[in-house]
Each structure stands twice: as C-alpha cells, then as structure tokens.
Ligand SMILES: Nc1ncnc2c1ncn2[C@@H]1O[C@H](COP(=O)(O)OP(=O)(O)OP(=O)(O)O)[C@@H](O)[C@H]1O
C-alpha cells in the first residue's frame with residue numbers, strides 16, 4: 425500500500441467554530457507534503473488530529489492501516505512532531521532531553537544515534553547545555569532533534585523555519601531532504617512559499633478549514649504557469665490604445681510600463697504590442713519577462729476561494 429496516512433472526512437469544531445470541515449487527504453509513503461494556508465486556516469489543528477493530540481469531531485485517520493484513536497500508541501510511535509510553539513524552557517540538558525524523549529516511545533538509549541542527530545542539527549557542541557541557555561533558533565533545532573530521537577517513520581514539521589535565520593533555513597532544508605532520502609515521510613506547514621517550492625513533492629492548500637487543493641507541485645506550477653512581460657516605455661502612455669485592448673494587457677506605473685500576462689507559451693499579443701509600438705514610434709528601453717512563482721499561484725487560489 426502506497427498511502428501511509430489516510431485522513432477521511434475529518435471535521436473538528438471548537439464550540440461553534442469549525443476549524444476543519446470534511447477534510448480527506450492521503451499522504452504517500454516517502455513523500456514531502458507541504459500544507460499551505462493563511463493564519464487560522466486549520467493547519468495545526470489537522471496535524472494535532474493526525475498526531476492524536478486532539479480528538480476529531482468526525483471522520484477517521486489511519487496511519488499504516490492503524491486507526492489513530494483505537495491504536496493511538498502504535499500510530500504515535502511512528503510519528504515525530506516538531507510543534508509550532510516552543511514548549512520548553514527547562515534545566516534539562518540538550519542531550520538528556522533527546523534521550524528521555526526516545527525512552528518515552530519505548531526505545532532503548534542510543535548514544536551514537538542521538539549524537540548523530542545533534543550533529544546534523546549543529547547542536548553537538550551544545551549537548552550538555554541546559555535548554556534555557558539556548559538561543560531561539562537553537563531551541564527550534566532542538567525541537568527537531570527531539571522529534572527525531574525515537575527514529576520516527578513520519579515527521580511533522582509545523583512551521584519549522586519560523587524565526588530561523590537564512591543560513592540556518594538552508595541547512596534545515598538540506599536536513600529535510602536527507603531525511604526524505606532515508607525514507608522518512610515528511611509533512612510540513614510553512615508560510616514561506618519558497619520553502620514549499622524547494623522541498624515539496626506535493627502541495628495542499630487549506631483555507632477556512634477546507635482543503636481547497638492537493639496537487640503535485642510540478643503539475644501545479646505547470647498548470648498555473650503564466651509569464652508576466654513588462655515593457656518599460658521611454659515616454660508615458662496616457663491610455664491604452666484600442667488596438668491593444670485585451671484583458672491580459674494593462675498600463676501600469678502611471679503609464680510608464682505596459683504589462684502583459686501570457687499563459688503557456690502563447691506570445692501573439694506580445695508581437696502585436698511590439699508592432700503597435702513600432703508603428704506609433706513609441707520607444708521602449710526594456711522588456712522583462714518573469715515566471716509566476718508558487719507564491720503567485722497560492723495567492724490567486726486563496727483569492728478565488730474567498731470569492
Ligand atoms: N484549542 C483551541 N480552542 C479553540 N479554538 C481553536 C483551538 N485551536 C485552534 N482553534 C481555532 O481553529 C482555527 C484553526 O487554527 P489553527 O491553529 O489550526 O490554524 P493554523 O492554520 O495552524 O494557523 P497559523 O498559520 O496561524 O499557525 C482557528 O480559528 C483557531 O482559533
């Protein structure tokens with residue numbers, strides 16, 4: 425069976441508020457799945473339900489064919505969770521925190537493995553330090569080390585790089601890719617769309633508790649692949665001439681630039697714009713073309729979903 429996690433018709437309400445409404449989602453073995461969505465969309469709630477930290481109002485979740493409620497222990501053991509909030513501030517040392525967490529899942533102590541994990545997170549030299557002596561970024565890394573301590577098959581990362589500096593973010597991306605190579609299935613939430621663009625095999629977008637889209641990242645980027653071409657004029661244009669009237673062509677920056685959005689390699693309109701400019705002897709200094717990023721696609725989808 426290819427699906428490691430199966431979420432079926434999951435709903436979760438807090439009082440009268442529906443944090444999740446009828447969410448169904450399969451996570452494939454070995455993939456990196458990125459869950460995107462605005463603040464309050466339900467990302468953390470979905471993760472909490474899958475990890476058994478909160479009980480769903482309706483629906484069910486199976487991990488490796490075990491139900492997360494009736495077989496809580498079996499399923500929880502498979503999971504490493506890196507929570508969104510920094511929960512700890514204790515006198516315990518970095519090393520003991522990891523070894524203790526490993527023990528909680530019934531695993532015998534493994535000095536070599538824990539040191540290897542700490543090393544991969546650049547925490548080895550801090551192993552004897554008490555947690556309150558760590559910086560914010562180090563605490564976040566410790567959360568990851570702790571989540572990995574019992575050698576889980578599935579890793580949930582809830583905004584793993586929030587508040588982490590750029591260099592460290594790149595290191596964490598590498599660590600996540602390496603875990604995937606070792607066969608760990610990874611589900612991450614992030615507000616850095618670039619992160620999803622870099623790491624994910626598939627992307628899910630959640631908005632107001634509803635899963636609005638699940639797609640292969642590559643397909644998503646292909647399907648919504650649009651280019652914006654900006655032509656910088658040497659002289660301002662007051663209004664767009666009738667000949668150029670098209671929903672994909674607009675005047676921007678007070679008439680100093682023409683913007684043209686084209687889909688999937690179509691370029692007829694660009695030719696007509698250039699022909700028109702040359703006929704009217706309007707000079708231009710620059711033509712720039714940029715591809716839509718996953719961020720543009722995300723914003724477009726959220727906007728569509730809200731209307
Ligand atoms: N324990 C709780 N009690 C009451 N309401 C809750 C609780 N946990 C979450 N909610 C509500 O459920 C909704 C979804 O919250 P959730 O934390 O899942 O969002 P999120 O997508 O993780 O957002 P963020 O990007 O800000 O982390 C929100 O409206 C939130 O207020």
Ligand SMILES: [Mg+2]
Nearest residue numbers: 467468469508
């Ligand atoms: Mg959250």
